[in-house]
Amino acid sequence: MARVKFLCDADRCIECNACVTACKNEHEVPWGINRRRVVTINDGKPGERSVSMACMHCTDAPCAAVCPVSCFYTTADGVVLHSKDLCIGCGYCFYACPFGAPQYPKVGNFGSRGKMDKCTYCAGGPEADSSPAEYAKYGANRLAEGKLPICAEMCSTKSLLAGDGAIIAEIYKERVMKRGYGSGMWGWKTAYADSPTG
């Protein structure tokens, strides 16, 4: 079974934010929630790089480790998903997440932040694949249709890669070899430190 991952080749990212927009559109993500975002490091200085970041679907995910109600689970493909039926909106996953992936729909009313929302790798949630209930809570389930996440699929510079971790890592390494430079596989060390290949 493939172990799917995201990889953002920051030397190719042109900060067009199309991945962000496509994600919001595909899943009808509410206002205020961004499952994916583009962060520009050293903005305006020579050598600035933009990185498109969402949930990295970590190995031994920190969110799953700290969740007080154990609402997270990892699919056979290595995608980290969660159940909004179990989530109590405590915010613990946000504190533990290295990538700021967990988002909350409500702002500042006595801490009732509502059910956490995050990138699903376009793989929905615990409900039946592609059911209306699943779509309402988690958005489209492209993986069930045999498609990859929309953000990577429509990236105009093919900066954002999604798919089998081993294959996208190979593609990135070939690019680095060919052009002679690369700013790194952003987040990989933090997300998959214990298993560089898995």
Add this chain to the structure above:
Amino acid sequence: MPSSLSHLRALCAAIALLFVFAHPAAAQLTFKPTAEAVQEDKLLNALKEGDKITGRISIPDTMASSLIQPAGRDWRDFQRSKLPIIGGVAILGMIALLAIFLMVRGRIRVDHGFSGTKILRFASFERFTHWLTASCFVVLALSGLNISFGRVLIMPLFGAQAFATMSGWAKIAHDYLAFPFMLGLAIMFLIWIKDNIPGKLDWQWIKQGGGILPNGKHPPAKRFNAGQKGIFWIVIIGGVLMSVSGWFMLFPYLPANVTALQFWTVIHAVIAMLFIAVMLAHIYIGSVGMEGAFDAMGTGEVDLNWAKEHHALWVAEEQAKGRAPSKDGTHAVAAE
């Protein structure tokens, strides 16, 4: 239109010349696009403890500008490994201590027996404030412990769905009862501070073991002895720390900074564990541990002999003011 074309050609040539003369000079100064590009490795290695890689974003959520925060791992480690030890040692340790104390010292009796005469120790408003704060505290403590340990201790008993439903309600209770708790805390501070200023008597009380360890000896105390003053200040200081740290968790967009939120959650959790442990001792000595003590917060009236043994100076003051029964047992009724 040959003339306009030639104009355009001349303009292009002029612009090209401009680039030829002006650009190379600037380019040769500094810019090496690949060599100076941001490197993730370098940024990660340069990070200090608890720091994060941040950048600029084009969305309003300022917290989203944090790209990678490895400190999340330390926070996870605290939650899953350190906090169970801190909480376990503090709470189970205190229960064990109290059990040993009960076995060794037994229930602290009123040495001279009950006199049958009562003296008013806490007025109704004081008792209301105490129980307002206390009842909130109990719910806050249980729902808080559920967040930290429920997944391990309770979830296996009821299953994930029932446990999540219960935890959802517990979290709402935790969020909303925080406010009456803070109110109770503020009132307690205002009404009891005047009797809780540390003094010389307290030092004597501590040196003599508080009248709890040795049988039959009771160092004199005013309205509150050093032990009670200690509880008062632990409640006030602990309560303020819990309130401040909890406030940021209730309104996470106030600090709008994941590092600050991690800090406050750790403070909240550690203080909570110690607070609960101390309150267990407070509950013990106010109920099982000491005969006659519960009446103070129950009916508000304690037995005169209990009061004389534990708060001799306070009884004398009350008698002098005519608000307490005198030595011969006649009951002085309050004028109001």
